[in-house]
Amino acid sequence: MRIAKRASFNHQRWSIIACTFALAVCILSGCSENIEERADMRLSQPNNPTQEVLFVDDHTVNCTGVTPMQCMRVREDSEREWQLMYQQISGFNYEKGFRYELLVDVTTIENPPQDSASKQYRLIKIISKTATLPQ
Known part of the structure; x- marks a missing residue:
């Protein structure tokens, strides 16, 4: 038992x-x-995108990101210095010889890889496209 x-x-x-x-x-x-x-x-x-106006210059310049490439020159204000943009603007087809004013969505990327941009740009609309004189 x-x-x-x-x-x-x-x-x-x-x-x-x-x-x-x-x-x-x-x-x-x-x-x-x-x-x-x-x-x-x-x-x-993605984070909620913000809308910004970007000015794009009429020519690209040599730059080096991960590899040598051509970068657009952009600025957020018509009075500021040009900055190099190492990435593309989604939906935007750049043409040399034109200055652009663009309305874009800007999305900040949290924890991007080291060789990637911390922001993504997407074209909303082309506000203006102005031909410039050949240089």
């Missing part, structure tokens, strides 16, 4: 341990999936 009670007690004890372990595994695996899903959502959802 004592052996049967002891066996029954050990069986109950192991059943409780097994159930607790199974419950812990289920809870932890559910948490890790939620964490991964939230991380994926953060990576896939």
Whole structure:
């Protein structure tokens, strides 16, 4: 009788341990999936874009990003100095010999790779396109 009670007690004890372990595994695996899903959502959802006006010069210049390339010269204000833009503006087809005033969406990229831009630009509309004299 004592052996049967002891066996029954050990069986109950192991059943409780097994159930607790199974419950812990289920809870932890559910948490890790939620964490991964939230991380994926953060990576896939861009920040809300802001609209900006960009002025684009009539010629490109040699520059070096990851490799040697041609960069557009841009500025956010007609009075500021020209800055080099190492990336393209999505939806914009640049033509040499024209100065542009563009309305663009600018999206900031959180944690971009080291060799990538921290902002993405997308053309909303061309406000003006003015031919310049050949230089």
